[in-house]
Amino acid sequence: xxxxxIMVRYxxxxxxxxxxxxxxxxxxxxxxxxxxxxxxxxxxxxxDRMHINLNGENAxxxxxxxxxxxxxxxxxxxxxxxxxxxxxxxAVIQLIENNYVPGMSFKINTRRSDHTFEYDTNEVNRLLGxxxxxxxxxxxxxxxxxxxxIRVEIRKRGIFISVDTIKGRGGLPVGSGGTGMxxxxxxxxxxVAGYLSLKRGMRIEAIHxxxxxxxxxxxxxxxxxxxxxxxxxxxxxxxxxxxxxxxxEQIKKVIxxxxxxxxxxxxxxxxxxxIRIKRxxxxxxxxxxxxxxxxxxxxxxxxxxxxxxxxxxRPLISMDKIDIIDIAKKIDTYELAIQPFEDCCTxxxxxxxxxxxxxxKVADLERALDVESLMQKAIENIRIQTISTEINEQNEIxxxxxxxx
Amino acid sequence: xxTMISLYLLERTINFAILKRVYExxxxxxxxxxxxxxxxxxxxxxxSVLRTYQTVSEQFFGNPSSLHQLGEKSRQLxxxxxxxxxxxxxxxxxEIYFTGGGTEGDNxxxxxxxxxxxxxxRHIITSVTEHPAVIxxxxxxxxxxWDITYLSVxxxxxxxxxxxxxxxRKDTILVxxxxxxxxxxxxxxxxxxxxxxxxxxxxxxxxxxVQALGKIDLELSNSRIDIAVFSxxxxxxPKGSGFMYVRKGRKLAPVLSGGGQENGLRNGTENVPGNVxxxxxxxxxxxxxxxxxxNLLSMKNSLLDYLKTFQKVTIFSPEQSAPHIICFGxxxxxxxxxxxxLEQDEIYISTTSACSSREQGNVHSIKEMGYTIKQxxxxxxxxxxxxxxxxxxxxxxxxxxxxxxxxxxxEE
Numbered sequence: 001x002x003x004x005x006i007m008v009r010y011x012x013x014x015x016x017x018x019x020x021x022x023x024x025x026x027x028x029x030x031x032x033x034x035x036x037x038x039x040x041x042x043x044x045x046x047x048d049r050m051h052i053n054l055n056g057e058n059a060x061x062x063x064x065x066x067x068x069x070x071x072x073x074x075x076x077x078x079x080x081x082x083x084x085x086x087x088x089x090x091a092v093i094q095l096i097e098n099n100y101v102p103g104m105s106f107k108i109n110t111r112r113s114d115h116t117f118e119y120d121t122n123e124v125n126r127l128l129g130x131x132x133x134x135x136x137x138x139x140x141x142x143x144x145x146x147x148x149x150i151r152v153e154i155r156k157r158g159i160f161i162s163v164d165t166i167k168g169r170g171g172l173p174v175g176s177g178g179t180g181m182x183x184x185x186x187x188x189x190x191x192v193a194g195y196l197s198l199k200r201g202m203r204i205e206a207i208h209x210x211x212x213x214x215x216x217x218x219x220x221x222x223x224x225x226x227x228x229x230x231x232x233x234x235x236x237x238x239x240x241x242x243x244x245x246x247x248x249e250q251i252k253k254v255i256x257x258x259x260x261x262x263x264x265x266x267x268x269x270x271x272x273x274x275i276r277i278k279r280x281x282x283x284x285x286x287x288x289x290x291x292x293x294x295x296x297x298x299x300x301x302x303x304x305x306x307x308x309x310x311x312x313x314r315p316l317i318s319m320d321k322i323d324i325i326d327i328a329k330k331i332d333t334y335e336l337a338i339q340p341f342e343d344c345c346t347x348x349x350x351x352x353x354x355x356x357x358x359x360x361k362v363a364d365l366e367r368a369l370d371v372e373s374l375m376q377k378a379i380e381n382i383r384i385q386t387i388s389t390e391i392n393e394q395n396e397i398x399x400x401x402x403x404x405x
Numbered sequence: 406x407x408t409m410i411s412l413y414l415l416e417r418t419i420n421f422a423i424l425k426r427v428y429e430x431x432x433x434x435x436x437x438x439x440x441x442x443x444x445x446x447x448x449x450x451x452x453s454v455l456r457t458y459q460t461v462s463e464q465f466f467g468n469p470s471s472l473h474q475l476g477e478k479s480r481q482l483x484x485x486x487x488x489x490x491x492x493x494x495x496x497x498x499x500e501i502y503f504t505g506g507g508t509e510g511d512n513x514x515x516x517x518x519x520x521x522x523x524x525x526x527r528h529i530i531t532s533v534t535e536h537p538a539v540i541x542x543x544x545x546x547x548x549x550x551w552d553i554t555y556l557s558v559x560x561x562x563x564x565x566x567x568x569x570x571x572x573x574r575k576d577t578i579l580v581x582x583x584x585x586x587x588x589x590x591x592x593x594x595x596x597x598x599x600x601x602x603x604x605x606x607x608x609x610x611x612x613x614x615v616q617a618l619g620k621i622d623l624e625l626s627n628s629r630i631d632i633a634v635f636s637x638x639x640x641x642x643p644k645g646s647g648f649m650y651v652r653k654g655r656k657l658a659p660v661l662s663g664g665g666q667e668n669g670l671r672n673g674t675e676n677v678p679g680n681v682x683x684x685x686x687x688x689x690x691x692x693x694x695x696x697x698x699x700n701l702l703s704m705k706n707s708l709l710d711y712l713k714t715f716q717k718v719t720i721f722s723p724e725q726s727a728p729h730i731i732c733f734g735x736x737x738x739x740x741x742x743x744x745x746x747l748e749q750d751e752i753y754i755s756t757t758s759a760c761s762s763r764e765q766g767n768v769h770s771i772k773e774m775g776y777t778i779k780q781x782x783x784x785x786x787x788x789x790x791x792x793x794x795x796x797x798x799x800x801x802x803x804x805x806x807x808x809x810x811x812x813x814x815x816e817e
Contacts, residue, residue, distance in 0.1 A: 216472060397481050404457045404482070405489050405685050 008050040011073020072168030105142035172201030189287030196315040219341035445788030451641040461678035486684035506647035510634030511538035517657035526576030561723035562591025585616035588757040590730030599629030642686035646679035734783030
């Protein structure tokens with residue numbers, strides 16, 4: 001008995017009518033990309049399922065990778081035995097034994113694509129079902145919602161049996177929902193906002209504001225490392241670094257302290273929107289959660305949001321910090337995020353920022369800034385980088401020192 | 406002023422000329438003719454390893470703790486070196502700590518355990534044939550109130566598992582044993598001790614593996630070993646470099662307190678060039694490991710077969726021992742006489758251990774194996790490395806037979 005295949009179910013995709021074909025194609029691309037390091041795999045798909053033929057690759061490692069792909073409702077490892085009822089009986093008993101709970105119910109669900117097989121579907125169902133009932137004391141057959149459904153498929157190459165159903169990550173395949181620009185600071189929230197956007201199929205590009213020498217290379221690296229973590233769910237991510245020093249220095253010089261936060265955010269929003277246009281994005285995403293800090297009151301959000309008509313998506317808007325942290329821990333961004341490097345939101349931060357900025361006052365004060373030229377300079381000097389896996393960046397460093405080691 | 410400068414330069418030139426002549430003479434005398442068979446004392450550093458040392462010292466000299474680019478580069482380099490060693494030994498990166506060598510590692514293992522577990526017990530088990538780095542640490546602890554059990558060894562230099570089992574107590578915090586004895590090449594039953602200690606999960610198991618790396622199989626990742634100590638200069642890395650393996654979850658107190666380097670266990674600015682060179686030396690050592698062990702063993706066996714033809718030669722190394730060490734003696738002849746006799750032919754061997762060979766009568770492993778003091782004092786040690794060649798083995802044989810004649814005749 002060995003796991004020879006993994007069967008993937010799409011879930012929500014099935015309800016998407018005309019677009020279904022396109023969605024499945026995107027999922028197929030995402031899955032093959034995710035599994036590209038396994039040379040032997042063969043992936044094929046039809047309207048309802050995707051089949052990953054392992055060809056001797058390690059099932060556990062493949063499953064681990066699949067659990068990070070959005071758009072999969074569930075998947076099942078499939079065991080192949082020889083084409084005989086006895087072999088199937090033995091396998092079914094062992095499979096149930098692995099999952100046995102007294103009082104459980106089960107059903108056998110046989111399909112037969114090989115019609116030359118000696119028994120028909122119902123006969124196989126009955127034969128295997130009675131063996132299970134004889135072998136286990138406290139078990140019964142149930143057709144509707146059984147504890148375990150054992151799928152048996154009789155094909156030319158053997159009998160394929162599966163019982164475990166592993167829950168997939170759900171959501172929609174990344175790339176099926178347009179592109180959004182994620183404002184990524186380096187804190188706990190923004191990576192979670194990015195993750196939740198990916199979950200609904202959006203492609204994201206991370207935008208990070210960098211103010212050297214006030215912010216350190218370590219802070220920049222942290223933002224990139226967070227992007228690496230997100231890339232596990234996205235395949236590849238674009239990381240855009242925006243030079244922000246001059247703008248922050250100007251604001252510090254000419255804007256009254258209590259309004260500097262609001263105006264700084266408005267500049268970030270403007271820059272993000274500008275980059276969005278260049279990169280053909282459709283939305284801006286940030287990690288704001290209502291009432292969390294001064295910039296995240298409804299009044300602040302309104303004043304900051306006023307600089308653009310682009311949809312600004314806030315996946316965390318109604319979430320408590322503790323729930324956000326839960327997700328951050330699950331996606332392994334939490335430990336990175338709490339490293340204590342100052343980012344551009346904390347430098348020059350006022351002790352008493354306005355929590356209810358007045359829209360007109362903001363506009364008036366902002367006139368002291370040469371918004372146009374400041375933005376132009378920043379946009380001209382953005383750095384765009386593709387970030388995929390950890391290994392890539394590590395390879396660069398390793399290459400550099402290879403001759404020494 | 407001008408005269409002074411030219412005088413100074415003249416003096417410099419003359420000095421240089423003299424130095425050059427002295428150096429040339431040394432080259433003629435030593436150089437190609439030398440046979441170095443004292444590799445358990447220390448080894449010659451590998452040329453490519455030294456190039457790494459120099460390059461790192463010149464180009465990546467920043468302090469890994471510094472925030473700037475230069476420091477960042479050093480930090481990356483240090484972490485890569487750690488990773489390289491971890492991968493080669495099949496353990497996690499965080500389980501490798503750089504040290505200054507074997508003595509330091511042993512001290513940290515013993516005293517670090519004693520301090521970290523002070524509230525859990527004060528009983529430690531070790532053997533009578535351990536390296537002084539361990540023995541002296543134990544003695545220090547004994548003075549401070551710890552209770553130490555010293556296990557005896559048999560004629561093969563091995564401890565008895567039964568004795569170990571009897572010695573284990575509720576308040577035992579540490580078992581410390583060496584994998585390969587530095588004087589005789591004797592092996593301790595590390596695997597079997599590990600199996601026994603699986604029943605005592607809270608006891609730290611420290612293995613002094615200074616003579617073991619690349620010489621015998623020593624599995625760390627799936628073993629019961631908690632701490633293993635290694636020293637770079639025993640395998641062609643620069644002196645003053647070393648590392649230790651500390652299994653995840655095991656707590657050790659630092660012996661030197663300071664700035665928190667090496668996860669707080671080994672404080673003090675990291676020896677980046679030494680550690681990078683060390684990582685390279687580990688890689689080179691473990692390349693074609695099996696073939697190299699074979700090579701050592703065939704040289705050792707060739708020597709053993711030859712030495713056994715001499716009536717008055719006693720072999721102290723047990724049958725099953727490390728492939729690079731032969732401990733033997735000529736009856737009634739003090740070991741140091743043989744060392745000096747061979748030295749005249751530029752063959753360098755050692756009395757049993759370099760650390761103690763300058764102290765009289767300190768031949769403890771052989772004595773503990775049941776030999777008389779007189780026999781123990783006859784002991785010398787040949788220790789090989791893969792830099793040695795079969796040509797050297799043959800040359801040694803020739804010179805040895807002459808020395809043997811000379812010393813045995815003198816005695817009669």
